[in-house]
Amino acid sequence: MDGALPLLELTGATVRFGADAALDDVSFRMFPGEVHSLMGENGAGKSTLIKAITGVLPLDAGTLTLDGTPVRFAGPHDAQRAGISTVYQEVELLPNLSVAENVLLGREPRRHGVLSQRLMRERAREILLDLGLDLDPGSALGSHPVAVQQLVAIARAISTDVRVLVLDEPTSSLDLDEVAELFRVIRELSSRGVAILFVSHFLDQVYEICDRVTVLRDGHLVGEYLTRQLLRIDLVQKMLGRDVSDFKARRRVPVDDEPGTEAFLSARGIASAPDLTPVDVDLAEGEVVGVAGLLGSGRTALARALTGVSRLEAGIVRIEGTPVDLDSPRTAIQLGVVYSSENRLAEGILGELSVLENITLSVQAQRGVLRRMRPARQRELAQSWVEALGIRPADLDRPAGTLSGGNQQKVLLARLLALAPRVLVLDEPTRGIDVGAKVEIQNLVGELADNGLSVVFISAELEEVLRVGDRVAILREGRLVDTLPSAELTVDSLLALVASPDEQED
Structure with a gap:
């Protein structure tokens, strides 16, 4: 980018909410044809900066220029007319309408003043094919997987004269093949001169697709760097503002080679249609078993089968050698087995209730409606977990939905740990939270295991699975391929096991 002029540039950007500055004298720039990442912990100012350049929030101070010309947007529509479009993590399209209707929504072609379905499908097909997407424009958007809907949202964004495209956590629900397809589209757009802002918590994806990275911390600019010149460990330290010694190592639990001999929880031949065929799982006291697999591999099905959320169709579970019937989550909780869903908002945190x-x-709930906890005891219990887990801000009366993603996850963990469980099953506990919060959650899991809690840890991030787990259970298409000590695996070797196609039988 040497010698090139920025396509978009913020200079001295400040955005205040009352007396607090969410952005404080921040400068930021994007060049034509580059993929630029914006990195920082939750609360660093990333969302505020994005809202400032897309017309959602006005600047209290500073200047936004586009092609060297100062601009002020009255709202997102002004930004879109200027060529700045955004595709959010949650696809904001209409699944009941066709692909074509979503791509051209609000800009439907007409003939003699009457909307033309034929012209709309033809125009949508041209836009889709221009991105290398061979989709039936007449098909219902909701009939396609999330990854395709995400690409349709991008097609809609570029169907106008887009110059800057903001992608907010676009890969959070995609598997490896779908991410590869998205990256193909991103590279195609960047080759045309579109500047792309790629926001993601997945460091490996940032390093794969991004040319440049800007780091924010506490509303201030830390710096702008070429990705190829910045080591990952240095990026994390710049984001956290502290030494990466916080990435603690933990002891590894030696597990007997004879399956089930020392297992606190042992599952044999458990199955739950249609996503889980009979698998065997052993979990020792104080052990963390990481679970790796692509989307649809059966990761969540295994978690729900072990915790009574899904009814077992086959197999048997033993706890300390005694057969148990995990017929419901309530029964599992009574047996000391608790579950944290991957869908933190829908099946975890109640955002309108207080911390x-x-x-x-x-x-x-365990005590029942007739044995209400005394308010003083409630506060004492909640305060103890807020302090133990470092929940911030430490305000018991604050609605939980207003906390950052990482702190919401800590609140959910506190709720489960208050039950004094023996087995903790965590499905994607660090999804959508920043690096600093991830480190805290990972270290917390290690500390819990060191104190005797058995943990099943599911994550799409293979590096995280290896770091946290003593052993790794590898799932593929609902089958358990193998369970191996994490010390014997690398990210590359684990990826090969996770993604290898099944061998065809003769």
């Missing part, structure tokens, strides 16, 4: 109410919810 105190969220933490004490499971204990009160």
